[in-house]
Amino acid sequence: MFAGLNLCRVDTRNVLNVKEFEFSQNYLMFWDKLERANFILEAIIETADRPSDDRTVDFLLRNPLSDGGQWDMFTALVAKHGVVPKTSMPETESSANSGRMNASLNYQTRQGAKRIRDAYAKESGLDELRGIKDQTLKVIYDVLCIHLGTPPTEVDWQWKDKDDKFTRSGKLTPLQFAADYLQTDIHDYVSLVHDPRESSPEGATFTVEYLGNVVDAPAIRYLNVDIQLMKDITLKMLEDGKSVWMGCDTGKQMHRDLGLWDADLFDYASVYGADFSMNKAERLEYHQTAMTHAMMFTGVDVVDGVPRRWRVENSWDDKVGNKGFFMMNDSWFAEYMFEIAVPKEYLPPELQKALELEPIVLPAWDPMGSLAG
Incomplete structure (x- = not known):
């Protein structure tokens, strides 16, 4: 949330x-x-x-x-x-x-x-x-x-803006407040995931059995895409001045105090003299990775047209990272990023059409539903 x-x-x-x-x-x-x-x-x-x-x-x-x-x-x-x-x-x-x-x-x-x-x-x-x-x-x-605490049934809303102009809207219900002041069209957003398992074809839509919170709300739906397309859309949104909601496996290859993610941050293979070479699909299949946390992309470092690092606003507190912001190396994006939410207009036409497909139903315990847990 x-x-x-x-x-x-x-x-x-x-x-x-x-x-x-x-x-x-x-x-x-x-x-x-x-x-x-x-x-x-x-x-x-x-x-x-x-x-x-x-x-x-x-x-x-x-x-x-x-x-x-x-x-x-x-x-x-x-x-x-x-x-x-x-x-x-x-x-x-x-x-x-x-x-x-x-x-x-x-x-x-x-x-x-x-x-x-x-x-x-x-x-x-x-x-x-x-x-x-x-x-x-x-x-x-x-x-x-x-x-x-008890949730309010109405908001007595008034504010003074940066130009010292005072405005009073009066009493609004939470739904009225959302209609008047929540300007982001969140209901036009779709969830893109990168699931490289053989059982999850690109361009297919998915839902997860018994994943949700509001009874009778539309079912959770994902569209499976290539990781490069996920990067390209994230980059385009950031260039357009839009932050990007995302889900990833936050605990892997992370330095919490420094606020750093890099796919090669810790060289476990050299430390233990053991093999740590499972790819992303294998890690998903064998419970070594899954979505664990939602955050927000707020910036990107691009060199010669190629993203090098991504800036992430975390929700933990401002005592970790750079006042709560983390830096994600692009190598980490490829290995541990799983989901972004984007406006439909950022999808190519063929993927917009793919949203109309009947979704494949994944079992309740599938890792694609793990961010809810």
């Missing part, structure tokens, strides 16, 4: 003509947790006839309310709940350090799942199962209010 809101705040800041502006990440975190609990419990109802050690049931309950997310999950939240400025729902201790809160939320979600499955085993009907779900969601809502 942090990377998605950061992408949007630049356009909003410009239209407001202010030096600083931030959307509330805490607000979307609240609704993401509640919506995801509903999504998971609906999936538990759907799979209630399976044994508890079924691979899908096991996956659903392994880490149900994590902090991750996909681009389409971000847009689904905004479409349903809107956005608010940070001043309307500021950060809390639990929004910055969510571990203890998540432990309680996961407990309640799993306990609700147990009650649903127990009721199904006693041949309870769908209405009773959904009644148990609703009771569980009420508890989860209360836990979220304790940790994150």
Whole structure:
């Protein structure tokens, strides 16, 4: 959510003509947790006839309310709940350090799942199962209010711009605030991924089973592209003054304090005298790599028309890297970058047409869904 809101705040800041502006990440975190609990419990109802050690049931309950997310999950939240400025729902201790809160939320979600499955085993009907779900969601809502605060139903919005001009918009719902001040057309964006496995052809679209947060929202959808095209589109967007949302395997070949990613940063082969030569497709297939974190490209260093380094805004804090910004060598982009979100207009015509294809359905545990976990 942090990377998605950061992408949007630049356009909003410009239209407001202010030096600083931030959307509330805490607000979307609240609704993401509640919506995801509903999504998971609906999936538990759907799979209630399976044994508890079924691979899908096991996956659903392994880490149900994590902090991750996909681009389409971000847009689904905004479409349903809107956005608010940070001043309307500021950060809390639990929004910055969510571990203890998540432990309680996961407990309640799993306990609700147990009650649903127990009721199904006693041949309870769908209405009773959904009644148990609703009771569980009420508890989860209360836990979220304790940790994150109660989300506002309206925003009393006014501001003074850089020219000292005062403007009062009055009271707006979060959906009205989004309609008036969220200038980035996030619903026109599509997710491009680089999945080099033989089972994932370029130019095909994918979705992942049981990946999402808002029930009845459009399914998560990816378009698989060549890594060079992903670089070219990222470069073009940056040259056009647009930041780029992305997902990658952030922990590999990284120096956290220096804020540096380079595919050859650490020479493990020389240290251990062992082979570390799996390619990207093999690392995906054998669980050695996957998307783990979403961030934002904000700049690029180009020499003779070729990108050399990429500037990344991270969400951890300003005590790492260069005040929270990291430098990504182009070699690292090729090996550990997996996803970007881009406006459709940046795609060549044949790939725009490919978006109309029926997506290949990947299993819930596929690494292409891992950023949500």
